[in-house]
Amino acid sequence: MQPHEWQLQSAKARFSELFELARTVGPQRVTRRGKDSVMVISTEEYERLSMRRRPTTTLYELIASSPLKGLDLDLERSQDVGRDVEL
Numbered sequence: 001m002q003p004h005e006w007q008l009q010s011a012k013a014r015f016s017e018l019f020e021l022a023r024t025v026g027p028q029r030v031t032r033r034g035k036d037s038v039m040v041i042s043t044e045e046y047e048r049l050s051m052r053r054r055p056t057t058t059l060y061e062l063i064a065s066s067p068l069k070g071l072d073l074d075l076e077r078s079q080d081v082g083r084d085v086e087l
Contacts, residue, residue, distance in 0.1 A: 008032045011040075 004021060011018050011030045022028045022040040030038045041049075063069075 005029045005031060008037065 004025070006014075006018060006028060008030055011028075018028050018030075018040055023042045026041075027045065028040040029036060030040060057065075
């Protein structure tokens with residue numbers, strides 16, 4: 001669904017209508033000087049979009065369930081003593 005587009009001036013003057021359309025019809029785009037500025041969306045739409053990005057597991061759970069768990073890795077770093085630089 002294509003969002004309805006509002007110029008900022010019109011959005012301010014008809015905010016109640018903008019608000020209601022965002023809740024019932026869908027996202028409403030507000031432009032300023034002809035350029036996209038903001039989208040007005042319902043709380044339900046915001047939460048739906050936000051939940052999609054949240055991981056379903058914690059980092060700890062992800063590492064704990066890794067197929068590499070228990071693998072004997074050498075994680076020691078050699079000591080870097082640097083190098084001589086002529087100034």
